[in-house]
Amino acid sequence: MNVTVLGSGSWGTTMASLAATRNPTLLWARRAETADEVTTRHTNERYLPGFPLSRQLRATVDLDEACAGADVLVVAVPSANFRAVLAEAAPSVRPWVPVVSLTKGLERGSLLRMTQVVEELLPGHPAAALTGPNLAREIMAGQAAASVLATKDPGVAAALQAVLTHRMFRVYRNHDVIGCEVGGALKNVIAIAAGIAEGLGVGDNTRAAVITRGLAELTRLGVAMGAQPQTLAGLAGMGDLIATCMSPLSRNRSVGEQLGRGRNLPDILAEMHMVAEGVGTAGLVLELADRWGVELPICREIDRVVRGDASPLEAYRGLVAPGHEADPG
Ligand SMILES: NC(=O)C1=CN([C@@H]2O[C@H](COP(=O)(O)OP(=O)(O)OC[C@H]3O[C@@H](n4cnc5c(N)ncnc54)[C@H](O)[C@@H]3O)[C@@H](O)[C@H]2O)C=CC1
Numbered sequence: 522m523n524v525t526v527l528g529s530g531s532w533g534t535t536m537a538s539l540a541a542t543r544n545p546t547l548l549w550a551r552r553a554e555t556a557d558e559v560t561t562r563h564t565n566e567r568y569l570p571g572f573p574l575s576r577q578l579r580a581t582v583d584l585d586e587a588c589a590g591a592d593v594l595v596v597a598v599p600s601a602n603f604r605a606v607l608a609e610a611a612p613s614v615r616p617w618v619p620v621v622s623l624t625k626g627l628e629r630g631s632l633l634r635m636t637q638v639v640e641e642l643l644p645g646h647p648a649a650a651l652t653g654p655n656l657a658r659e660i661m662a663g664q665a666a667a668s669v670l671a672t673k674d675p676g677v678a679a680a681l682q683a684v685l686t687h688r689m690f691r692v693y694r695n696h697d698v699i700g701c702e703v704g705g706a707l708k709n710v711i712a713i714a715a716g717i718a719e720g721l722g723v724g725d726n727t728r729a730a731v732i733t734r735g736l737a738e739l740t741r742l743g744v745a746m747g748a749q750p751q752t753l754a755g756l757a758g759m760g761d762l763i764a765t766c767m768s769p770l771s772r773n774r775s776v777g778e779q780l781g782r783g784r785n786l787p788d789i790l791a792e793m794h795m796v797a798e799g800v801g802t803a804g805l806v807l808e809l810a811d812r813w814g815v816e817l818p819i820c821r822e823i824d825r826v827v828r829g830d831a832s833p834l835e836a837y838r839g840l841v842a843p844g845h846e847a848d849p850g
């Protein structure tokens with residue numbers, strides 16, 4: 522199977538490097554220097570400093586070349602640019618080639634999940650999401666991890682599972698695409714809350730409360746949208762929440778932690794060259810929550826913080842103030 526990965530950031534490069542050990546794999550990069558570095562020096566120092574990549578991995582800046590030979594197309598571009606990149610790629614993608622989204626977010630305006638964007642742009646192509654507790658640097662370091670491949674067609678799921686599985690990277694199948702994508706998008710917002718708590722110097726009881734109440738929010742919205750509750754209790758929900766809320770490697774948690782320490786958001790984002798999807802996702806999940814008639818108190822407070830309508834301390838006080846005790850879940 523020829524695999525093509527669009528997006529040469531931390532996660533796209535990691536998955537491409539893994540895939541290249543078992544399948545001919547081509548990584549599409551926006552910048553010529555990155556493509557050249559990946560192909561000739563087998564590194565991507567900007568996003569994965571210090572990690573050698575598979576020597577079989579090749580990269581190109583030519584989107585047409587990248588897509589034309591692909592048997593599987595993997596998209597690892599942040600949600601804000603996902604549609605634009607895939608729309609440009611679409612004419613070069615051969616009929617029926619499955620498209621796997623690695624992206625954890627929602628589309629601004631439409632509120633679509635990424636597999637829904639795939640279905641709009643490439644009708645007839647099986648759309649899948651790969652999601653779970655998968656911090657890129659740990660996977661590059663060879664530490665064992667598990668992930669979930671979500672797609673509706675069991676035959677496609679089995680074929681993609683075989684392509685994406687690696688010695689230390691175990692891929693499970695799930696047909697609950699909604700649950701997997703909602704879990705991946707919302708956990709980034711909850712990770713900002715966990716980071717804020719960290720920055721404010723809370724204890725382990727508070728950490729546990731944020732994660733557990735966060736899980737209730739993932740589950741409430743997911744189930745309202747048609748997800749299975751057990752999906753959110755698994756790797757794509759609870760698993761990813763634990764990794765992202767606890768790990769100093771998480772960019773979303775790091776944004777929250779710096780906010781909690783008193784830095785302002787524009788300064789934090791100006792210093793980051795990587796994406797923290799939760800910043801943009803907070804407002805979008807509230808729009809979804811209104812549409813589906815569910816309450817998401819943590820996401821609401823995080824949205825107030827990222828909009829600049831509340832300080833992290835005010836948000837924290839808002840969450841511990843009386844009034845949320847009767848929340849279901
Ligand atoms: N890094 C991680 O550990 C994981 C990340 N993810 C998700 O994967 C997605 C991508 O994340 P990362 O690779 O970590 O982000 P990143 O910030 O490390 O890299 C993003 C990449 O997308 C490229 N890009 C952005 N806009 C583009 C455009 N218009 N055209 C072409 N390329 C463009 C950038 O040049 C960069 O190579 C996000 O949705 C993230 O939530 C999911 C699991 C793990």
Ligand SMILES: O=C(CO)COP(=O)(O)O
Pocket residue numbers: 625653654655656657709712761764765770771772773774796797798
């Ligand atoms: O999705 C991730 C881990 O599963 C990566 O999280 P961050 O984007 O917060 O680094």
